[in-house]
Amino acid sequence: MTASNTQDRILILGAGAIGSFYGAALQAGGADVSVVCRSDYDAVRANGVAIDSSALGARTLRPAQVLRSAADYQGGPPAFLIVSVKVVEGTDRAALIRDAIGPGTAIVLIENGVEIEAELAAEFPDHELISALAFVQVSRTAPGRVKHFAFGDLHFGNYPSGLSDKARRLAALLEAGGVRAVTTEDVVTARWQKAVWNAVFNPVSVLGNALDTDDILNAAGGKEFVRRAMGEVCAVAAACGHPLPEGLADQFITATAKAPAYKTSMALDYEHGRPMEVEVVLGNAVRAAQREGVAAPALETLYALMKMVERKAAKRNEAAAPR
Amino acid sequence: MTASNTQDRILILGAGAIGSFYGAALQAGGADVSVVCRSDYDAVRANGVAIDSSALGARTLRPAQVLRSAADYQGGPPAFLIVSVKVVEGTDRAALIRDAIGPGTAIVLIENGVEIEAELAAEFPDHELISALAFVQVSRTAPGRVKHFAFGDLHFGNYPSGLSDKARRLAALLEAGGVRAVTTEDVVTARWQKAVWNAVFNPVSVLGNALDTDDILNAAGGKEFVRRAMGEVCAVAAACGHPLPEGLADQFITATAKAPAYKTSMALDYEHGRPMEVEVVLGNAVRAAQREGVAAPALETLYALMKMVERKAAKRNEAAAPR
Numbered sequence: 001m002t003a004s005n006t007q008d009r010i011l012i013l014g015a016g017a018i019g020s021f022y023g024a025a026l027q028a029g030g031a032d033v034s035v036v037c038r039s040d041y042d043a044v045r046a047n048g049v050a051i052d053s054s055a056l057g058a059r060t061l062r063p064a065q066v067l068r069s070a071a072d073y074q075g076g077p078p079a080f081l082i083v084s085v086k087v088v089e090g091t092d093r094a095a096l097i098r099d100a101i102g103p104g105t106a107i108v109l110i111e112n113g114v115e116i117e118a119e120l121a122a123e124f125p126d127h128e129l130i131s132a133l134a135f136v137q138v139s140r141t142a143p144g145r146v147k148h149f150a151f152g153d154l155h156f157g158n159y160p161s162g163l164s165d166k167a168r169r170l171a172a173l174l175e176a177g178g179v180r181a182v183t184t185e186d187v188v189t190a191r192w193q194k195a196v197w198n199a200v201f202n203p204v205s206v207l208g209n210a211l212d213t214d215d216i217l218n219a220a221g222g223k224e225f226v227r228r229a230m231g232e233v234c235a236v237a238a239a240c241g242h243p244l245p246e247g248l249a250d251q252f253i254t255a256t257a258k259a260p261a262y263k264t265s266m267a268l269d270y271e272h273g274r275p276m277e278v279e280v281v282l283g284n285a286v287r288a289a290q291r292e293g294v295a296a297p298a299l300e301t302l303y304a305l306m307k308m309v310e311r312k313a314a315k316r317n318e319a320a321a322p323r
Numbered sequence: 324m325t326a327s328n329t330q331d332r333i334l335i336l337g338a339g340a341i342g343s344f345y346g347a348a349l350q351a352g353g354a355d356v357s358v359v360c361r362s363d364y365d366a367v368r369a370n371g372v373a374i375d376s377s378a379l380g381a382r383t384l385r386p387a388q389v390l391r392s393a394a395d396y397q398g399g400p401p402a403f404l405i406v407s408v409k410v411v412e413g414t415d416r417a418a419l420i421r422d423a424i425g426p427g428t429a430i431v432l433i434e435n436g437v438e439i440e441a442e443l444a445a446e447f448p449d450h451e452l453i454s455a456l457a458f459v460q461v462s463r464t465a466p467g468r469v470k471h472f473a474f475g476d477l478h479f480g481n482y483p484s485g486l487s488d489k490a491r492r493l494a495a496l497l498e499a500g501g502v503r504a505v506t507t508e509d510v511v512t513a514r515w516q517k518a519v520w521n522a523v524f525n526p527v528s529v530l531g532n533a534l535d536t537d538d539i540l541n542a543a544g545g546k547e548f549v550r551r552a553m554g555e556v557c558a559v560a561a562a563c564g565h566p567l568p569e570g571l572a573d574q575f576i577t578a579t580a581k582a583p584a585y586k587t588s589m590a591l592d593y594e595h596g597r598p599m600e601v602e603v604v605l606g607n608a609v610r611a612a613q614r615e616g617v618a619a620p621a622l623e624t625l626y627a628l629m630k631m632v633e634r635k636a637a638k639r640n641e642a643a644a645p646r
Contacts, residue, residue, distance in 0.1 A: 208632045209532040219634040225627030297620030304548035305628075309531045311542040 008032055008173060011078035011100055013070065015040065015063075017138040017146045018110055019084035020049040022154060022179065024061035026170075029177030034065035034073060036100065041068055043144035052141075053148035056178050070100030077102020080130075080170060084110040086277065094123045101127060106166045110134050110154070113280025114195045114237075115288055117159040117188075130167050131187045132156035133194055137265075153180040155194075157187035192237035193244055197252050199285045200229045202266035203278070203302040206309060210271050214261035223253055229298040236285055236299075239292035273313065278306045331355055331496060334401035336393065336419055337408035338363065338386075340461040340469045341433055343372040345405065345477060345502065347384035349493075352500030357388035357396060359423065364391055366467035375464075376471035379501050393423030400425020403453075403493060407433040409600065417446045424450060429489045433457050433477070436603025437518045437560075438611055440482040440511075453490050454510045455479035456517055460588075476503040478517075480510035515560035516567055520575050522608045523552045525589035526601070526625040529632060533594050537584035546576055552621040559608055559622075562615035596636065601629045 008031040012019045015037040027033040037044050048062040067073060081100050085091060097107060097120070106128040109117065117131050133156065137149040154174060157163050163185050171181035184190050204226070205211045216222050230249035237244050245251075269276045286303045289296035331354040335342045338360040350356040360367050371385040390396060404423050408414060420430060420443070429451040432440065440454050456479065460472040477497060480486050486508050494504035507513050527549070528534045539545050553572035560567050568574075592599045609626045612619035 204628065204631070207530045207628050208635055211631055211635055215631050215635040215638070219627070219631040221627050221630055222634075225624065229624075298624045301548065301552075301621045301624040304542070304544050305527065305530050307544055308527070308534055308538050308542040311545075312531060312534055312538040315538070 006076075007079050007169065009075065009078045010034070010080045010082060011036065011070065011073055012063075012082045012084060013096055013100060014083065014085035015044060015049060015061075016084065016086070017140045018134055018136065019082060020061050020140075020146045021051060021136060021138045021148060021152070022082065022084070022110065022134070022174070023063070024049065024051045024059050025056075025152075025177030025179040026173050027061055027063075027177065028059060029173035029175070031173050031177075032064050033061065034067065034078070035061075035063045036067045036070050036073075038068065040140075040143040041066065043142075047144050049144050049146055051146050051148055055150075055152065056148065070096070073100065077105045079104065080106050080108050080166070082108045082110060086275065094120060097124065106130055106164075106170075108132055108156070108170065111280065112194075112198060112277050113284055114188075114191045114199075115284040116191075116280050121159055128164055128166060129159040130156055130164075130170065131159040131191070133187075133190060153182050155182040155184060155187070155190055157184040157190070159187060161186055161188065186242075189237070189242040189244070192233070192240070192242045193248065195237075195281065195285055196230050196233045196244065196248055197256075198264075199233050199282045199299060200226055200302075201256070202264045202276075203282055203306050204229075205264040205267035206270045206276065207302065207305050210263055210267040212261040212263045212267075213256050213259070217253065217257050223257075225298070226253055229302070232289070232294070232296040232299050233285055236289045236292060236294050236296060239294045240288055270309070270313075273317070276306070276310065278303070278310060282306060329399075330402050330492065332398065332401045333357070333403045333405060334359065334393065334396055334423055335386075335405045335407060336423060337406065338367060338372060338384075339407065339409070340463045341457055341459065342405060342407035343384050343463075343469045344374060344459060344461045344471055344475070345407070345433065345457070345497070346386070347372065347374045347382050348379075348475075348500035348502040349496050350384055350386075350500065351382060352496035352498070354496050354500075355387050356384065357390065357401070358384075358386045359390045359393045359396075361391065363466040364389065366465075370467050372467050372469055374469050374471055378473070378475065379471065393419070396423065400428045402427065402489070403429050403431050405431045405433060409598065417443060420447065429453055429487075429493075431455055431479070431493065434603065435517075435521060435600050436607055437511075437514045437522075438607040439514075439603050444482055451487055451489060452482040453479055453487075453493065454482040454514070456510075456513060476505055478505040478507060478510070478513050480507040480513070483511060484509055509565075512560070512565040512567070515556070515563070515565045516571065518560075518604065518608055519553050519556045519567065519571055520579075521587075522556050522605045522622060523549055523625070524579070525587045525599075526605055526629050527552075528587040528590035529593045529599065530625065530628050533586055533590040535584040535586045535590075536579050536582070540576065540580050546580075548621070549576055552625070555612070555617070555619040555622050556608055559612045559615060559617050559619060562617045563611055593632070593636075596640070599629070599633065601626070601633060605629060 012035045015035040023033045045066040048060045108130040110132045135153040174181040335358045338358040368389040371383045431453040433455045458476040497504040
């Protein structure tokens with residue numbers, strides 16, 4: 001175990017693909033990284049998490065502490081608590097976080113979606129909140145094994161705005177560990193910007209039963225529909241005080257059409273029967289539209305359809321559950 | 324072969340489940356019924372079409388003439404030409420009909436959807452056009468075999484309005500053959516009324532990957548979405564000069580919620596990889612909305628998504644086609 005600076009003690013909640021990928025980078029950058037993990041505890045305790053990455057080479061996250069519960073964390077509160085659990089309906093993030101922080105701990109949320117911070121900011125007013133968006137394609141392939149396919153940038157800044165010394169320190173650790181950190185003083189706008197793509201392509205890909213980007217954009221009227229729905233997200237963002245660049249939808253459409261056809265992460269979750277981040281990615285955008293009085297009928301339709309898909313999946317899982 | 328009245332000579336284009344079901348009823352009612360069929364020609368020629376129905380008992384359509392092509396029809400033009408081919412993209416109905424009619428032939432369209440008649444009325448201005456909606460659950464189970472599950476009513480009237488002596492005669496033959504004929508002087512309004520259900524439940528069921536009515540109505544926000552989308556169909560119908568009864572959407576929702584959960588015909592077509600009637604059921608409603616300047620964003624979203632689903636299915640079929 002390497003000696004480490006107190007200010008760089010990092011605890012990660014949820015050592016899934018995302019948490020392990022950035023944890024390994026932070027460790028490579030010199031931080032003291034521990035993880036709380038449940039299902040994969042034995043494997044991670046024994047061998048850490050092996051990251052298989054053609055871009056970064058093979059690396060292994062060997063946590064300083066592998067914990068079943070954040071309450072077992074030794075040595076005082078962490079400087080950073082990274083929350084990288086997937087936010088699906090029923091997750092009580094506040095309860096998970098409460099056990100894992102102490103005086104001075106900055107809470108780092110790595111999460112998709114919009115309007116995901118306010119609740120935690122209200123719950124933990126004395127803690128700095130760093131809001132982060134992962135642009136990375138990673139997947140947990142087995143207990144203690146993660147495959148890194150592409151990308152890796154982490155975009156972040158303080159919520160509701162600004163960029164603290166701690167946030168800058170986090171960026172330095174990541175960069176030292178080989179991952180690009182893109183810091184911003186306006187992370188909320190960055191979230192809306194990413195949501196323009198995510199709130200449209202993700203549900204649409206699921207609704208066609210795992211469509212890829214070619215099916216979506218090259219169907220009759222496909223581009224026009226995507227542009228209209230993205231325009232709704234932009235209108236909601238603007239109404240929330242976060243106007244996005246002109247022409248953003250067209251930029252996204254052009255870039256997506258140029259890239260080889262691929263399926264969204266939500267389509268992959270759907271195909272594998274995993275929970276989908278419908279609420280943070282789409283539901284929050286729809287609720288913001290309703291709150292701000294912005295018409296978003298395409299998004300509302302996508303959302304209504306996704307709730308039907310979720311209901312069907314829940315019924316199937318219930319039927320398949322052991323009794 | 325039974326002797327038959329000249330006025331009751333009927334030629335059916337498309338001896339699928341629907342055509343055979345009503346053909347058998349018309350024959351039982353005393354008509355001289357012939358069929359044009361392609362894929363099932365040998366089976367139908369040898370043994371007719373066996374209709375397995377618990378409601379009507381087992382009955383067999385034994386066509387007076389079984390033809391590969393309408394041009395082979397003997398004995399002068401039919402009094403009625405029943406067109407019961409499924410209307411999917413690429414079907415040239417006019418070309419099929421042109422070969423099968425002569426002076427005095429009434430064209431009977433048994434078809435789903437809205438605004439399906441105008442093109443044929445313009446193409447065949449000298450022929451009476453009877454527009455019919457089947458409320459029946461039937462399925463072709465094998466060449467020359469049809470299973471009748473439920474219902475059976477045929478609703479029809481002349482296009483654009485009225486009820487001719489020939490239409491009344493058709494009703495009498497059907498009733499004599501054990502099927503309920505519901506005649507109307509305003510068949511276009513009847514079509515819009517049926518479309519209120521079909522243009523919403525059919526695509527929605529497909530988009531959730533074969534949802535049943537329970538998944539749709541009992542998801543969070545499900546009923547509200549269905550009501551809103553149905554309201555769009557009602558608004559389009561009204562703009563087209565066919566106002567529908569107040570409260571129709573709620574009536575449909577209540578009736579559907581009370582019935583046991585079931586999948587729509589379009590969901591079944593989708594599950595079995597069969598072409599879907601997206602254009603006549605939904606596309607025509609969307610185009611009517613655009614023409615009349617009626618906002619229909621939920622329908623437009625469903626339509627855009629269905630075109631993506633169709634594109635994916637077409638790619639898959641192309642990949643699977645023999646070369």
